[in-house]
Amino acid sequence: MNVLVYSGDGTSQASIIHTVNSLRSLLGDHYDVMKIDERGLLSEPWEESTSLIVIPGGRDLPYVRDLHGPVNERIKRYVHAGGRFFGICAGAYYGADRIVFEKGSPLEVQGSRDLRFYPGECRGAVYPGFVYGSEGGARAVGITINKQLFCQDNLLFDETAVYFNGGGYFVDADKYPGTQILAWYKNQPGQIDADVPGDKAAMVLSQVGQGLAVLTGVHPEYDAAHLDPKNPDYGEPPNVVTRLIEKESERRLFLRSVLAMMGLKVKKLDSVRSVGAPPPEALGGVPALTPLYLASIHPSYTTRLEQILTTLANTDSQIQETNDTFHLVPSPQHRVPQHIPTIVEIEGEEGEDKVVKNIVLCPTEPPPANLTPEFDMNIFFRHLQHVRQFGSIQNPFSSDFTFGNSLLYGQVVTSTQTMLDKNFGLCQQLPNGFVCNATIQVSGRGRGRNSWISPPGCLQFSMVLRHPMQAAHASAVFVQYLAALAVVEGVCSVPGYEELPLRLKWPNDIYAESPLEHSSQAHLKNKVIKIGGVLVNSNFSGSEFLLVIGCGVNTTNPNPTTSINHLIRYHNKITGKSLDTFTQETLLAQILFKFEQLYRQFMGGNGRGFEQFEEMYYRRWLHSDALVTLTTTTPHKRVRIKGITMDYGLLRTVAVDEQGRDIAEEEYRLQPDGNSFDMLKGLISQKA
Template sequence: MNILVYSGDGASKASIIHTVNSFRSLVGQYYDVMKIDDNGLLTEPWEESTSLLVIPGGRDLPYVRDLSGSTNDKIRKYVHAGGKFFGICAGAYYAADRINFEQGSPLEVQGSRDLKFFPGECRGAVYPGFVYGSEAGAKAAGIRLNKDMFAQEQLGFNETKVYFNGGGYFVDAEKYSGTQVLAWYNNEPCQISPDVATPKAAMIASQVGHGIAVLSGVHPEYVATDMDPRSSEYGPQPNVVTWLLEKEHERRALLRSILAKMGLKVTQLEPYNTRNTSANLSAGAIQGIPAISPLYLASIHPSYTADLTRVLSGLADADHLIQEVNDTFQLVPSPQHHVPVHTPTIVKVEEGDDEEKITKNIVFCPNEPPSTTLTPEFDMNLYFSHLKQIRQLISNSESDGYKFGNSLMYGQVVTSTQTMLDKNFGLCQQLPDGFVCSATIQVAGRGRGRNSWISPPGCLQFSMVLRHPIKALHASAVFVQYLVALAVVEGVCSIPGYEDVPLRLKWPNDIYAEVPLEHPSQAYAETSRGLGNQDQRMPKMIKIGGVLVNSNFNGSEFLLVIGCGVNTTNPNPTTSINHLIRSHNKSSGKNLALFSQESLLAQVLFKFEQFYRQFLGGNGRGFAQFEEMYYKRWLHSDALVTLTTTTPNKRVRIKGVTLDYGLLRTMAVDDQGRDIVDEEYRLQPDGNSFDMLKGLLSQKA
């Protein structure tokens, strides 16, 4: 599940960075913390996969300009249906019924707002001196907590200080039904409205339909250790940052409690040393993200590792560095050699944001895979053993030549397996067909479009190099994503005894599962009304995996980098294959063995290689050979959905995929649900937003 942080025009770059860093440190184990702009909020079907939407600090008027209308309608419906919203500073002004900002000054902004998650007025700035794009009005604002609202979290303090820069207070918040005050500003004579005798509400929580909105005039997301007290922006010490550093642990505890109050899963707080600053924290620690670990490269046979060692050494300079477009790699001859510690650097990325880069160590394992003391979360030797055993189950003649997964590069903590291969083309084109890069934790994982995440433990995630021949006209590369997703499902369900484990495919490249149910009343999702007002009841489905394929042209072939992630052993943030198996064992009386990361990776790679060989061969029939199997596993046969880009919207029935380019084939239906045979629509996988659970289909230009 995702936490979305709005990053469109008006959102403060600093507030975005602090929000992403803080949330990743507190909930990144359970949720993907991602940025999204106004276009994404309007056009993408984000609601079903989003646990929290955050509108950070910045400027309210650009929010009004870019989000008013349909986008605000989507946000309101999302929250009313049970979603969660967090508005900070400008995001809080924007989510109130009315804004009253700097009345009588050149910065004055007044008027009603559309979201109305707080039914009253947000008035500010509470403290004078605010200047856009400046720290001139910044303050370490003292706030008093309403500890009754955090009873379950047992906060060990009544007051604390948090960053403030232009925020408002919520006028008469106590008078509104469904509104809880979480914290008040400490009374100070320099505040706005000094004649108001009652404390000014700094943070509130509002019940909105079935959902909740937390609005804050202060910035509980600002990480003091990411701020430099020596900067002249904050003035001479002691200054704002100095005071915030003293309260950093309390700030983290407060933000954690707010997120827990909203129903999010949160990590435990680590012990905190107030003397720690960003200057003496290890790489990644500022954000609460684990440090990047070495990459260990081993093979099913030592000769393959020797070949890779020669190839990669040929790319390196005299210092054994491979300096690529996106990453720099340090080659280390063996685990017995010293593994260097590299200093991270800050570079500019395409979007204009700063990004931390660090040289990555590739440690060759020439004779055997590394011991589990070096890779405690993944036993590479066990993985290769599983791969050998699976291949031995078929005849020797058929098993000859199998290569997918023969060489594996594994890191316990990496940036992104997909990025390391796809964005470093010089390195990638030298890697053998079927080369795999895997990780336990990705701190900058990549999905389709702009999606990125910190992956949760227990999610099998890997990327593989595949050289697809251009001359194979009968086997379009677009079907590779379908075959990989199918290989995940069939890799489990084709094993005797596992046939009924409820794994499914969602077009074009997601793996879904029927939610394991603890009570018969949970057996179906909410009833919806179909054509003719007939009830349509569907089993609850939830995403547990996905596939991403990136392509580069390389002479006579496409150099594909296939990325795949599937929840294997983790129960959070959604469910996992092992959770499905446990539930299936309980309901069926079976005792099916659970998968390990190692066994599932071997099973999926082998099954995909079987499919891919058949795909290229098969007397030129391409994907036609897999139609029956694919439709057996997918969710959409004869499903009725709405094509929302036609005027008026068009109701269509899903018929299948085309065998030339893998387009989704749909047919219009009349008011009685009967097919209109001469009205067919074909839709591209990468050009549509398809929300299976809501029955909406959007064809994009």
């Protein structure tokens, strides 16, 4: 399930970063926390896979402009049907029935709002002096917690301090049925409406149909460890930042309790209590980036890569690329420098935490296992040699074999896909079949604009493929199909594993028929669950496509996530077999070898392209003769899926009448990157 954080125009980039990372640190064991903009909210079928939608701080008026109408209606239907909404600062103003902000000042904003999750008025700023794009109005404000609502969470404090910058309070919150006050502003000098008796509601929870909405005028998601105490807007120490750092542990516990109250699965209380202020290299509890180790199946390949990288580097041994800067470390015996991340905000783009990434060269052999405890590169290369030897009569050291010969591995990285695809100058110099993999990605990339933190046990990698443009019989669009097929066939072509229930969802997702046995998940039995996906990015380089193929597949994940090893254990149980489970190393080798086999056949095969895999593909996919609804037509059209075209990989559908009979003359062909296909809802909608 997903947690979606709105990242459209008007959102504060600093607020997005703090929101995403705090939620990942508290919810990341159970949810993918991803950013989404208004186009995604409008066109993607997000509702059934979403546990929480968040609108963070920023400016309310752009929200009004961009979310007006259909997007607001979808959000309201989602929450009323049992969803959850979290509005922070500007998101809280936007979630109220009415906003009154900085009345009588040049910044004044007044008016009604569409969502109306809080039935009253949100009025602010509680402490006047807000300045857009500045910390001039920032404060460490005290809040009093409504402890009786959190009694089972064992909060041992009645009040704490949290970041504030322009937020409002909820007028007459105690008078509205279905609304509970979670926290009040402590009555301190300088607040607006000082003559109003009682403390002002800082955070409320409202029952909205079958769902819940939490709106907060303060920022419980802000991590004080990543505010700059030297910023003159905060004043001389002890200042805003130092006061917040003193309360950091309480802030995390309070935010955890709020999320738990909303019915979300949160980290265990002991693990949250044990986390003090995180180190400067880790945002909000998200793990710090680790060195990248570069090694090859044969030292000569590493020598060649070292020459390429050294040519690209400056005198400080750094490769300064479009998206990232890489620092070359000559060997594992050399000291790996420490680089401090900074939050970079670029006008018109998303803010991100940036840090120089270390590439440790391993010129003679892969690094020892103690340097890469989650992925043994020696085991990977040995297994790759093994599958090449027994899967082909050719010499495993032959130059004909490409994929996986060189590997760049990091235990914790931003995104394997981004490091290759967004650094085009570097990627151009890398050999065909170069692979980058990781154990944890903190900014993983999916289709569209999705980004996420990877769950533990997920095999994730990206690889470079140079595909000739003149190969008319072998359109590059089929590469995504081949990569997804390679995941399934890489497992199911191994003797004994043929009956594992792995399936393909058009265009490039990997699904499994669920073997979940736990009573709490009995409703999922015999249903299909996504366990992986493929993303292909392309650039032009000379006479070829420079493709970066990204893949993530649940491999060793523990329950409740379904993984390939979970399927194997269940299969063993019901068949009496004793099939071995996969490791990250062995599965990666299987997939790379199978992809290389399929791709070679794709490029050869007497010019038949993907046609020679048609039967194999349909045997694995989920959609034969499935009935779905095209929402791109007016009126919507009921169609039957017939297959994919062998020229450009379009989805072939044919209209059906009221009795479900094919109307042969009405055929619709859909592009894989132009439509969003929600199989579980039985509809296809055009992407914005």
